[in-house]
Amino acid sequence: MEFGPILRAAIHHRARTILIVAEVALTLAIVTNCLSLIRNLKSFLTHESGFDDDNMLSVVSEPFDVAFKEDAYQIASIDDDVRRLGAMAGVSAASTTNFLPWAGSGNSGEVKIVGGPDTRFRSQQYVADPHLFDTLGVHVIRGRTFTPQEYESSASPNNTAFSTVVTKALADRIFPGEEALGKRLENPDHTQVYTIVGIIDKFYNPFEPIDEHACFFPGRSNSYLVRAEPGKAELLVPRIERALLRANDGRNVRVRTLREVRSDYDYSYQLAVIPLNLVMILLIVVTALGIVGITSFSVAERRRQIGTRRALGATREAILRHFLLENWLVTTAGALLGLGLAVALNVGLVTLVAGAKIEWPVLAAGVALLWTVGLLATLGPALRASRVPPAIATRNV
Amino acid sequence: MLLYNLRLAWHSLRRYPMLSALIIAGIALGVGVATPAITTLHVLGQDPIPQRSSVLYYVRMDSWDPVAPHPSASGIPSQITYRDMREIMKSRIPVRQTASFPAALYIYPADRNVRPSRETVRLVFSDFFPMFDVPFRYGSGWDKAADAKPEAVVVISHALNARLFGGHDSVGRTIRIADRELRVVGVLAPWRPRIRFYDLLGNATREPESIFMPFNWIEPMEIHSAGTRDGWKAMEGNPTYLESLHASETVFLQMWVELPDPARARAYHDFLDAYVREQKRFGRFQRPLDNRVTPLLDLMAEWQIVGPYFKAIAAISILFLIVASLNLIGLFLGKFLARAPVVGIRRALGASRSAIFLQHLIECELVGLIGGGLGLLMSAGVLAVMNKGFERITHIEDLFQLDAVMVLAAVLLSLAAGAIAGIYPAWRICSLPPAQHLKNQ
Numbered sequence: 001m002e003f004g005p006i007l008r009a010a011i012h013h014r015a016r017t018i019l020i021v022a023e024v025a026l027t028l029a030i031v032t033n034c035l036s037l038i039r040n041l042k043s044f045l046t047h048e049s050g051f052d053d054d055n056m057l058s059v060v061s062e063p064f065d066v067a068f069k070e071d072a073y074q075i076a077s078i079d080d081d082v083r084r085l086g087a088m089a090g091v092s093a094a095s096t097t098n099f100l101p102w103a104g105s106g107n108s109g110e111v112k113i114v115g116g117p118d119t120r121f122r123s124q125q126y127v128a129d130p131h132l133f134d135t136l137g138v139h140v141i142r143g144r145t146f147t148p149q150e151y152e153s154s155a156s157p158n159n160t161a162f163s164t165v166v167t168k169a170l171a172d173r174i175f176p177g178e179e180a181l182g183k184r185l186e187n188p189d190h191t192q193v194y195t196i197v198g199i200i201d202k203f204y205n206p207f208e209p210i211d212e213h214a215c216f217f218p219g220r221s222n223s224y225l226v227r228a229e230p231g232k233a234e235l236l237v238p239r240i241e242r243a244l245l246r247a248n249d250g251r252n253v254r255v256r257t258l259r260e261v262r263s264d265y266d267y268s269y270q271l272a273v274i275p276l277n278l279v280m281i282l283l284i285v286v287t288a289l290g291i292v293g294i295t296s297f298s299v300a301e302r303r304r305q306i307g308t309r310r311a312l313g314a315t316r317e318a319i320l321r322h323f324l325l326e327n328w329l330v331t332t333a334g335a336l337l338g339l340g341l342a343v344a345l346n347v348g349l350v351t352l353v354a355g356a357k358i359e360w361p362v363l364a365a366g367v368a369l370l371w372t373v374g375l376l377a378t379l380g381p382a383l384r385a386s387r388v389p390p391a392i393a394t395r396n397v
Numbered sequence: 398m399l400l401y402n403l404r405l406a407w408h409s410l411r412r413y414p415m416l417s418a419l420i421i422a423g424i425a426l427g428v429g430v431a432t433p434a435i436t437t438l439h440v441l442g443q444d445p446i447p448q449r450s451s452v453l454y455y456v457r458m459d460s461w462d463p464v465a466p467h468p469s470a471s472g473i474p475s476q477i478t479y480r481d482m483r484e485i486m487k488s489r490i491p492v493r494q495t496a497s498f499p500a501a502l503y504i505y506p507a508d509r510n511v512r513p514s515r516e517t518v519r520l521v522f523s524d525f526f527p528m529f530d531v532p533f534r535y536g537s538g539w540d541k542a543a544d545a546k547p548e549a550v551v552v553i554s555h556a557l558n559a560r561l562f563g564g565h566d567s568v569g570r571t572i573r574i575a576d577r578e579l580r581v582v583g584v585l586a587p588w589r590p591r592i593r594f595y596d597l598l599g600n601a602t603r604e605p606e607s608i609f610m611p612f613n614w615i616e617p618m619e620i621h622s623a624g625t626r627d628g629w630k631a632m633e634g635n636p637t638y639l640e641s642l643h644a645s646e647t648v649f650l651q652m653w654v655e656l657p658d659p660a661r662a663r664a665y666h667d668f669l670d671a672y673v674r675e676q677k678r679f680g681r682f683q684r685p686l687d688n689r690v691t692p693l694l695d696l697m698a699e700w701q702i703v704g705p706y707f708k709a710i711a712a713i714s715i716l717f718l719i720v721a722s723l724n725l726i727g728l729f730l731g732k733f734l735a736r737a738p739v740v741g742i743r744r745a746l747g748a749s750r751s752a753i754f755l756q757h758l759i760e761c762e763l764v765g766l767i768g769g770g771l772g773l774l775m776s777a778g779v780l781a782v783m784n785k786g787f788e789r790i791t792h793i794e795d796l797f798q799l800d801a802v803m804v805l806a807a808v809l810l811s812l813a814a815g816a817i818a819g820i821y822p823a824w825r826i827c828s829l830p831p832a833q834h835l836k837n838q
Binding site for chain 2: 015016019020022023026027029030033034037041062064066118120122157158187188189191192252267268271272274275276278279282283286287289290293294296297300301345349352353354355
């Protein structure tokens with residue numbers, strides 16, 4: 001291999017070499033950080049909720065009739081709504097709950113172990129009727145959902161003892177290595193006690209850092225989740241609105257498919273992903289053009305040299321190899337420098353603004369990308385170099 | 398001399414049209430990416446109410462749980478309780494002051510056949526309007542007497558006035574909210590601050606509310622907050638809404654005070670400390686004393702109103718411009734060196750090194766400016782696309798706009814790009830010994 005001539009040429013044309021090294025290094029640093037930010041954002045976009053998102057609808061009842069100020073009237077109306085929703089054609093399950101997946105918000109609160117140390121566990125907290133888990137499409141893996149009695153007694157104002165269903169993640173956090181079922185929790189003021197009657201397998205609602213931690217208590221809410229039979233969710237939107245307004249006209253009813261709710265949630269992340277992708281692609285194009293430019297000049301400048309080498313017996317392949325290898329060495333040097341820069345830029349971004357620590361597969365992908373881009377960009381000028389006729393060596397001397 | 402150099406530069410550009418186009422495109426891309434990115438920071442980060450931001454202070458008190466600090470990044474609650482608001486409003490130190498919170502209430506149209514509509518409402522004290530320079534089309538806010546009573550008056554937004562009263566002067570007309578008739582005393586002019594500076598919680602780019610009404614209606618109408626409520630202590634028994642309002646530790650009020658100078662701000666801070674020390678004697682405020690009286694702009698910085706991803710993207714876009722300029726070094730270098738014989742002749746005929754350097758640098762800057770101009774056009778396009786994208790979240794059609802500052806920034810960026818790309822090649826060409834290139838001719 002012709003490392004010797006390549007190295008000597010690189011040292012002789014310091015400026016050109018340094019330029020490509022700097023370009024490649026900076027490009028690698030930026031591209032890998034873009035990729036890292038995009039991966040970070042995408043993890044929000046592609047996260048599975050664990051629920052049957054595609055077939056669910058959210059229904060919110062906004063009462064304005066003063067009759068709703070009476071608790072009994074409100075309760076009767078909610079029960080009536082749940083019954084009507086459950087009986088509608090195309091609906092496979094319906095439930096009252098103040099939990100709405102992908103709303104980008106939620107309720108949270110703290111619990112502690114009854115009689116345990118004063119350690120508090122923050123989790124998402126929602127009320128629900130016994131059918132919520134069916135509606136979401138999650139499984140109660142141990143224990144059971146609320147009984148009708150537990151659900152009914154929750155409405156009584158003097159109740160201080162409740163049952164609760166918790167997510168497996170929360171159960172494992174509060175009672176690591178122990179059976180959580182049957183254990184008792186309380187609120188930090190010791191005014192309410194919650195007995196764990198059931199544990200569900202999966203749950204996810206973005207609410208850092210308690211995305212997967214939630215407890216549900218029996219109770220009613222002015223909002224509902226409905227699971228439609230596959231493919232019927234869209235159709236149900238106007239039908240549900242009409243049915244509920246027919247049942248009680250003293251309110252407005254808002255119905256949305258969960259897919260729509262989710263797309264709103266995802267939207268703000270997409271707004272950040274698109275410009276990052278764009279900058280990344282433009283950057284690669286600009287860098288490739290830069291390498292094409294510099295290599296072209298370097299070929300043009302060395303035409304006589306190349307001709308002389310050809311005249312002295314170097315094959316076309318040898319010339320091609322020379323330029324490709326030269327570029328590969330320079331790109332690699334740039335990539336090595338770029339790895340350091342990438343990590344430095346990443347540390348800067350993470351501490352000053354946003355993002356997560358860059359991971360090595362991203363760095364590896366960046367290096368591979370730049371090798372490819374570098375070789376492709378050199379290929380044109382290098383082919384031109386290989387076609388320089390040996391006869392040129394004899395002219396002009 | 399400048400004109401001569403510009404003419405030389407122009408000739409040189411026309412001599413290699415492809416190369417020139419490539420270089421100009423590079424700079425245009427760099428400027429076209431970097432300018433929109435800094436425009437987002439400029440628009441979101443700029444002072445939303447420059448004439449008054451220096452006298453507006455946000456009030457916070459650490460009334461949180463003795464056992465654990467508030468989970469937010471600041472470590473103290475973002476809002477204050479009703480009972481504390483009632484007490485600190487008695488202070489005469491602020492020139493103006495208002496507590497406020499958002500609600501969602503139904504308004505009932507006069508025509509019984511039209512369904513009631515749910516509107517966004519903000520309960521405020523009369524000082525709210527002058528404090529935040531709220532613009533009126535008709536009428537005005539209400540007075541202190543209307544605060545105290547409270548009187549059945551409202552101020553409505555321009556859009557709601559258009560919907561309810563066809564945009565006519567509706568001062569003196571009434572609207573029905575829940576079970577009350579309220580008289581319109583003021584109609585706002587169209588008012589859409591890019592950042593809703595009087596309420597920075599949650600999405601700060603939301604629209605102002607449609608209805609503003611006297612704060613003290615909270616009790617007679619039992620109005621609940623539709624905004625963020627944050628509590629740590631459950632109440633014993635089953636208190637009514639009014640009982641819980643007066644006894645609860647739930648924070649849901651945003652408190653703003655107007656303090657004309659730093660001395661008053663210190664005095665007000667001392668007043669809050671004294672109030673909290675007194676409350677501590679009654680067993681409240683058991684956490685370490687931590688009251689904050691924060692100027693508006695500092696609060697925007699603390700709460701990161703400009704999202705971190707905006708900053709990350711802006712940083713990356715500026716780096717992009719730098720890389721694009723670096724790329725052009727190689728192109729300029731090649732182009733200039735190809736011209737070395739001509740330069741050699743000029744040097745031999747007596748042109749000084751600095752003249753050659755200047756000539757080439759001017760050529761680079763000319764390219765930079767042409768590229769910058771195209772980049773500016775591209776920025777306008779990019780911003781138009783971004784505005785479309787953000788409209789879905791912010792409901793503002795033209796959130797990001799190029800202003801004079803941003804045009805100036807684009808010009809400076811393109812000059813900088815020209816300099817980054819041009820200084821080294823210009824130096825190389827001017828330091829070539831003239832004889833070497835003359836020999837070859």
